[in-house]
Each structure stands twice: as structure tokens, then as C-alpha cells.
Amino acid sequence: MEMNQYLEVFIEESKEHLQAVNDHLLVLEKNPEDISIVNEIFRSAHTLKGMSATMGYEDLASLTHQMENVLDGIRNHKIKVTAELLDVVFQSVDDLEAMVYSIAAGGDGKRDVKEVVAKLVAIEKGESLITTNSPTSNTEKVVDQKNVNVGQDLSENYDQFEITVLQQSREQGFEGYEVKVSLRQDCLLKAARVFMVFEILEQLGEVIKSNPSVELLEDEKFEDSFTVTVVSKETPKDIEAKVSKVSEVDQVIVNLLDLSLLDANVQEKDEEIEVLPSEYIQQDVQVINETEEKKQSQTKAANVSNKTIRVNIERLDILMNLFEELVIDRGRLEQISSDLNNQELNETVERMSRISGDLQNIILNMRMVPVETVFNRFPRMVRQLARDLGKKIELVVVGAETELDRTVIDEIGDPLVHLLRNAIDHGVEMPDVRRQKGKNEEGTVVLKAYHSGNHVFIEIEDDGGGISRDKVLKKAISKGVVSEQTAQTLSDKQVYELIMSSGFSTAETISDISGRGVGLDVVKNTIESLGGSISIDSIEGKGTTFSIQLPLTLSIISVMLVELEQEKYAIPISSIIETAIVKKEDIMNAHNQKVIDFRGKVVPLVFLKDVFEVKQMNQSDEFLSVVIVRKGDKMAGLVVDTFIGQQEVVLKSLGNYLTSVFAISGATILGDGQVALIVDCNALIK
Template sequence: MLSEYKEVFLEELEEQLQLMDEVILQLEQDGESEQVVQSLFRAAHTLKGSSAAMGYEEMKQLTHEMEHLLDQVRSKVRRVTGSLIDLLFQSIDCLKELQKDIMRDDKSVTDISRCVLDLQAFAKSTKEEIHLPLDGLSNPALSLDTMLKIKEAEDDGLKVYWVHVQISPECDIRGARFYVIHSNLCKSGDVLYSTPDIHGIEEQEHIPLEIQLLYAGSYSSLEIQHFVAELTDVTSVRVEPVTNETSVSVDQVIEMPATSVNDDQAHKDKSKAQTIRVSVERLDHLMNLVGELVIDHTRIDQVERTQRNQFTNDSLEELSQISDHLSRIIGDLQESVMQARMLPIEQLFNRFPRMIRDLTRDLGKDIELVIEGKDTELDRTLIEEIADPLIHLIRNAVDHGIELPEQRERTGKDRKGTLHIRAAHEDNQVVIYVEDDGAGIDPEKMRNSALSKGIITSEEAELLSDREAIHLIFRPGFSTASKVSDVSGRGVGMDIVRSHIEKLNGLIDIETELGQGTRFKIKLPLTLAIIIGLLVKLNEQTFIIPMSNISEIVRISHNDMQTVRGQQVILLRNQIIPIVWLHDHFNLPRKEQKKDHIQLVIVGSAEKRLALAVDELIGNQEIVIKSLGAYVGKVNGIAGSTILGNGKVALILDVSGIMNQG
């Protein structure tokens, strides 16, 4: 049974597919490069081997055909063209479908026959084949071991040459011909290096037309050239001595103190040993244990404060010191576990260039993608969760934000549009910007569209400011598209994007200028496991409001409250904000107000603001989020719970849920 290796295989598969996507795109944008082609070939070869070992025959067959085609490019038999790039991308898409089948344990696998036939037909075509002269070949980089062999051969008085041989394209047994050439050279000397490697010749099904060997022996260059050229299927031979630069570099390596080489190798070995794969479940379990420590320390701190108010002695002083030390240790441990869960957002951003490439081709647009802040780190769970909303925003911007080249030219813009994606850390949060230089959003068009769809009334439309009209985009069912395309209409699914981000305790906002472009701003916490929360009291019960949802806290008098259509509101900086009494929301009796003022916590989501009335503000605290469990299930307005320092359970408010109900 290979099921135990499935998870490891899927991890490698994801990495290789991402690499292949990036490399093919690089091949298309920057042109043919030996290093890039070799990287792509190696990825296909790796997947062929691992999929064969796991018994995934369809994937093995597909990667085998890709490898054959890439070998033609690597061997200079075929140039990189647009049709080849399209076929490679088509093959990657088929591999991704097979990946989904494997993840679902789906026996009815994706049909890859069409893609395989296309690859085979393309490989057999001769329209794009070329044969480069041997003068165009460069000598490969040599390993330290090979360089030491060269030095040893020269010290023994032998001659060392590069032997470049080109095989006829009509030769059907290149492997056998390569073996004959190698054997003939070994009769009078030694072959120190060859490409392809003679030891793996049986595993290589497609031997390139150009063969390079490093020969050390007594033959002269003319003698080598003569007897190799006489062999069957050899079209040309070039022999050149090993350059002085190689010998110099060998001398430099040999003259280095042995300790330097050993230290360098030890450093490399140490670096390798410092990187290991750890399952997500183990990290989650470790984070839960750290959370328990945070809770217990909070309780110890509470006990220490309580005892200090009643007694003063040396034991309490010692308890205080232990508590402070424990606080530092737990803080460091928590930070270390958090760092272990963090991944660069680059893993998500690397998906976008391929997506933009496909979208622009489908829509006939010319768009430059600019990505910044790839090294910004975020909890891996959040990276997975934010992927779909970001992809939707990007597709929306490409389809409905950035104009066609002809339209841009008519308005005096550059024909090529720009989509800017940026991530950064701000105030212990991660902020992601998705910005385009397109047409912007017309507030009047938004009003009319919302009015025609019955989302707002004509009276509401008249009262809406331009900013509020633009934020209608987040209303359910809203779109400005005359017809919904395969990509999107501006506004399609934006309500889902917002609700998804709010479930992550995040916020999304929008800025736009007509004719200049639109910018979406997403704020996310660094992790979903531990947050900073504001503790409040409602009739002696403690609740927690996530600080990421709070815009400000105000204190008002009863006279500051007004009533509009039966709803209590306050006017704050020319904005009317509804007041929600959390007591009523959770069916708690309101506490008799002995003071002449009311505490309001202003929470926000996009353009919407709500004032939550509470009895008392306790203060900020680090909160370990615990789910309510399957027995309790989902409760409207509650995101989870935590354990306070006094051992009691406090509920964490789901601000977006409360706002939607309000």
C-alpha cells in the first residue's frame, strides 16, 4: 500500500506544478534559455518518476510525452514557439485535473488522451526542427570531482580534450551509437565526463543529437576527430583542449586548506539538516498547547493579583517573579510556533502571472502584472482561505476594470494596462492591495443599477453619497454587467468576497476614481489562532470584540441619541451610525443606567458602521480562540469562545454576523 506516501507525493506534485507554471511563463516572456528549459525538463522527469512509483499511470504517460518534447528543445532540435508554449500550458492544466482526481481518490480519472495525442503529434512534426552547428555548443560546468580527475590526468602526462559529437537525426538507436562512441574512446584512454551520462543511458529514452565527452588519453585531437568521424551516424565532430581557466580553477581548489573545503561542506550539510517537513496537524496541535499555556498563565496572573490585594509577603514576590518569567517563556514559545506556521505570501502570488496571461489572451487585453511584497508572511491557513477572494478580485479587475487597448488609447492612456498586487505588514496585520489603472467605478451607474435590480429604493438612491454608492458593489446580487461573462461582471460575487474576508476577521475597503482606476484594500490578522480582543461587560457577563473590527470607542450622553424610523442612531462626523444594544441581541436584560453616559464601540465592515452599546469596558487582552464545538454548533453573532484568567468562559463576538442581522 502506497497510501502512506500519498501526502508526500501531493506536496511534491504541488511544488512541481507551480514551478512548471512559472518556468513556462518565463520561457514565453524572456525567450529560450538553456537553464530554463533544463529546469522544466527536470520537473517533468521528476513527476514522471514519482507518479510511476505511486502507480498513477495517466500522469506518468502525460509527463513522459512532455519530457520527450522538452528533450527536443533541450537538444536544440526544436525552437520554443507560441504553439509549443500553448501546448505545454494545456498539459499543465491536464496535470492539475489529474491532481484533483488523486486528492479526491476519484477512480474515474480525467481523460488525457487528447492532450497526449497533441503532444505526440507535435513531437513528430518536423516543421520547427533545426540543427545548430557544433560551434554553438558551450562546455557544461564541471563538478569538483571531475575537475580533480582532470588535474590528476594532466599530472600523469595525459592530454585532456572536450569531444563534441553530433548524431544524425535519422539515427533511431542513439543510445547504442552513444555507447559505441564512448567505448571506442575508452580503448585508448578514459572518459572523465559525458552528457548524457553513460551510466544512466538505459533509463534515458530520448538521447539528444549532440553528445559531449571529456576525454583523457594519449591520442591527439586530430586522431580523435578522425576515428570518431568514421563511426556510423556521426555527422560532425569537434575536438578542443581543456582551457587553462579550468586548470587554474582546479589548482585553486586543490591549494585551499582542507579545513576550508570541509567547513564549507559541513555548512551545506548543516543547512540541509535544518529544513524538515512538518504536517499541519502537528503544528495545529502545538498551537493548541501553546494556547492552553497562555490561558493558564492568564489565570496564574489573575491569582497573583488577587493575592497581592490581600497579602504582602515574600512568597507573593517569588510568585510574581515566576509569573513574569513564565510570561516571557510563553511569549517566546508562542512567537516561535507562530513563525513555524508562517509562509511567504509568494506561494499564493505565484499563481497569478499564469492566470493573468490566460485572461488577457481570452479577453484581448494587454495587461502588465506588477507584484510586490512576496516575502510578506502570513499564517498558512489564511493563505489558503484568502486565495479565492483574491482570485475573484483579480479576475474582476482584468475583465471589467481595465479597458481594451483601443478604448485606453482613445482616452489618452497607454494601450497596456497595469494591475498592481501588493502585500505588506501594517500595525500587526497583513494588508493586501489589488489596484488597477482602469476605468474606475461610476457612482451614478452604481445607483441606477442597484435601483433597477430592486436592491435600493429611489429615496435611498437620492440619499446615497458617491462613496456609499460605490460600496453598493458589496450588496448581494449586485452587478453592473449587461451580461455576465465567463470571467465576471463588476460586482458579481463581491458580497461573497466580503463575507469570506469577514469570516477571517478581516476587512475589505474600496477606493476608486472615475477614469483613473480602482483599489481594493484587504486587512487580515496574522493568524486565526490568537487575537487581540476588547473585553466588555453586558449585565455582568463578559464578551470579547476582536480589535481588528473596532474603528473607535466613544462615550455619549442619552441626549446624543436620536431615533430614525424606530432605530436609535448617533451622528458621528456627519455619518449616521445605527446603535445596537447587544443586550437585546443576546436576550439579556439591560442593566439600569446609573451614569448619564453610554459606552459605544464603533465597529466597521467596508463602508458599513455600527455602534455597539455595552455596559462596561474592561480592556484589551490576548485571546486564544476556541470553537464552540459540534454539540453547541453555530450561533449567530458568536465566532467562538475563550477562557479568561478567572477560569470563566467568555464568548467572542462575530461582528460581521451582528452587522448582517442588524
């Protein structure tokens, strides 16, 4: 069988299953007695193992199998969930992720996992010390491969736990079945067929056991037949029909278990076997019920989800590039139409513009990705950092469904990691310090995302010690960032922004947690390179909030076109407050800087002709055209010759040779074929 065609799907689904395992493990740590969570983890691990074995990645399947053994012990109440145990399971997931990424990069998926396997085996051996007294030797018995005698003493083939589950399932309306499956003698991938059969049976109900055992089936240590015991509300005919659809399955025989024989058998063995506590029994019956309900809901959801397909992101990039060319041609047609002033041409171009605008929205929405794809890795990271630092921290994620363009998503991960590490290392205090301050010893870090207009805001808020104004100023003065005289005039917000200066850090010692004293300047530069901004609010003793503002997309943006002599420039609409016509006589001077009074605020003027060294052909009249722009709480007035109007343009990079051009973030091609440079307002506001 040619497996390469399935490789991409395997990689993507493996990542999804590993993320699901990570998420559920974090929930399990807070609810260690909730067996339903363990079942979810087990199901994801089991699916991953089967997929890996089918694709031929034995190391991946083997490690997943070892992890699955521990999970099986937990859900059978033989192993207790502890933080130390979860550390080992998390380490296993890390190794599994490394293997999957190795495969994605073209590797063989092999990795040295002797250490973690040894830990898993040790945990598995420990379960035997607290195993209940119920006999387990019967679990490895192989049922007669020719017939399943449903009238036999069932206790010979089922242990006490399995019998109890079967009994309770019957009371809840489920039936017990023994499904005997025979594979064709020429079947090549027996383990893969077994996996597919189990997948179908798990959709129909809950698997109780198998003969031979799951381990033997996975290792293909069986002839051509195996038997699976399930509880389900399906009819034997339906079960037989659905399992028979698996290729290379030769025969399926479904026998109804005579559960009425169980009552007498159990009574006779009550004196010999220690029965599990009733709450455990109820938990497992509840799991079966929940599973059945979930399977039904999944069936309904499947009718909707099967209308979706996976699309390679490279294809979306190609589609976006083609549409960008269409936007340029659309602008050209609009200009030609305006020049010719032909009614029919005007109507046609107007209709084409409207349709292409709808197409643009569809394409942009196709590229939108929930920030959840970035946020998903943070709970695990926060847990590990908290344990390393000896702190207790709860991460609260809000608005993970908020969507951003993929190009922004790709860049925002590292800045968020740095900010979270900073909040955990410098923000949240140690538990004993928090108790002394009258706080809960467990600190809280809130990661929030939400839409507002054409922007997405991401906030990281902690309830730690806040930022000390005096400490920041002292450090800033000692490093020469500000003078003592200037320091006295700064507002609190301006002081907080000093911590994002290059090389600035208030940490007493350099640590590996929050960046080796690099500070937050890298974070600021990255966010501003994306056309965004970052601001800080803090109350000493109460906590700190970092707020990041990002554009929804980077490729097609709305701009105000302006002219300087014969040159055209584009100013992003997202940075503009408004445009104004100012009399020259209203211009004032302050600290060697020309300023204007704009709605009661002093706004400095920036003459773009001087910034971009545009040769002045003639002197303008008594009025100036000014574009008022803003960056955070700072404003500036950009002086231009004339306003051309608003337009949607395609943002093009200047390339590797023009990376250091001041105050220019890119370029665009206008409808008449001219190139207009896009002004970086953030660089002009100081």
C-alpha cells in the same frame, strides 16, 4: 521496496516541481529565446519523471516523458517556442497536476491523456522538419560495454552539436568525461538507479549524452551497463567516488575524453556537416557555466537548508490546540495569583506568562505561510483568461513573501480568484478600446500584499476603465438597493460599495469568467467572516483598486473584556479605536438614532444590552462607558456597563447549532472558567 513511507514526500515535491514548471513556462513565453529557462523547466520535468517512475506511477512518468521530448527539442533549437505550443505544454501540466492530486486523494494517478499526448507527439514530429543537417543516427549507437577507447575518432559517437559543446566547454575550463556505470545483476529497479546516477552527475556538471539513450534507459531496455558523457570541473576520482555511493552500483569507470582529437576531426567534416550558428553554441556554453555556478551555490545553500524539516500540518494543528488550552490555564493562574497576592506565586506566574508568550509567538510563526502559496496559481489563470477574452494583460505580483496564518490562507484563495476574474473581465478594456483611449493595449493588473500592524493587506489594482458612478447608481435604483433620494447623498466610495450588494452586477451579459452575475457579495461575506474588511477605490477611465484587510491569525486574538450586568463580552482590539466615558447629557438624537460627537464626527450609539437582550438590573448613573469601533470608514459607539481590561483569548467556534447568532463571532473561556462571547463589530456597524 516499501514505497508508502515516501508517498507524502513524493506528493509535496511533485507539487513543487509542477509549480516551478508553471512559473518558468510563463517566463519563457515572454523570453522565448532564453534557453536557460528551458533548462530549468526540463530539469524539473526530468526530476518529476524519475520520481514518478520510482514510485510506480507509470502514467505520470509517461506523460512527463512526452512533455520532456518537446522541451528537449526546444533547448536543442529544433522546435520554436510559440503561444500555441505553450498552450499544449500547459495542458500537459494541468493533466500532471490532476494526476498528482488524484494520488494525494488515494487514487491511482491514472488519467485519459490521449488528446494531449497526440498534440505533443505532433509537435515532436514537427521538429524533424526544421532539424539541422547534422547526422542523428549516431546518437543511438551503443558504446562498447567492455572498454571506452578515448583515443578513437570521437566524431563517430558524437554529433556536431555535442562536439561543439565539448569544445567550447574545454575552453571554459571544463573537462569531458565518459562515465561507465555497471549495475549489479540482481538489481530490481534499474530505472530508479539510473535516475539516481543522473541526479549525482547533474550536480557535478552537465550531462551531454548517454549510451544507450535516455529513453532506452528509462524503459530499462539495456543490460547491466550504460555510459554517460558529462562536462565537469570535478576530478575523475571524485566523480567515481560519488557515483559509487548509489546502491546496487557494481562498478564505475571514469575516462577522460581526449578532446585534442576533436579539432582535426571537425575540420575534416566541415564540408559535410552544417554547423549550428555561433550564438546557439554560446548560449549552450553559457547554460553550462550558469549550471556549474548554480550547482556550487546550491551546495552552499544545502548546508543551511538541510537544517529544515517538513512537518505535517495536522501536527501543527494539534500543537496549536494544546497551546490554546495552555493559554486558558495561564489566564486562570494569573487570576488566582492576583486574588491570593502571594509574591513568590506572582513572580512565578509572571515568568510563566512571559515564557508562554514567547512560545506563543514561535507556534504562531510556525503556522505562518507565505501568500505566495495562493498567488502562485494566478499568473497561469490570468494568462488563460486573457487569451479566452482576447485581451492582453500583464499580472504584476508584489509582496508574495508576506505571511499569513494557514487558516486564513485556506479561505482567501476563492475571493482573490473572483476579484481577479472581475478585474480582467469588467475592468481591463479590449486592446482596441485601450488604443482609442491612448492607453497601452496591454492592461496591467497588480496583486500586492504587505503587512501593517497586526494585519495583512492584499490589494488588486487594474488600470482599466474604472467604475462608472452613474451606471452603478442607475442599476442600484432599478434593483431597489437604494432610493433615488438616498442615491444623491452618497459619496463616491459609498457608491462603489453598492457593487458588493447581494445580486448586484453591472455586467451587460452574464459570463463564466467573473461569476455568472453573482456579484461581489460572496467575496465580501467571506472576507468579513475572517474578521477582515474590503474597500474599493476607483477613478473612471483610470482603473480600480480593491483593498482587503485581514488579521494575521484567527485562533488567538487580543480583546477588550467588558461587562453587561453579570455577563462578560469580548470586543476584538483590532476593531477598537478607543474607549471613552460619555455624559448622558452629551447624547443627541438624529434620524431616530442616538449619537455622540466624537472628535468632530457624528457617531451612532449601539446599546449592547438591547442588542443581546440583557436584562437591566439597575439604571446606571449620569455617565456611559463607550467603546468606539470602526469598520472601514464607518464608526459606532458600543455602550457597555464597565471595562474589565485587555486580554489575549482563544477564539472558539460556536459550533454547527449556533451558526446564525447575530453579532457574535465566537466564544472564549476566561481564567475563572466563565464563557465570554466575542462581539462581531462588523455586524453591528451598518
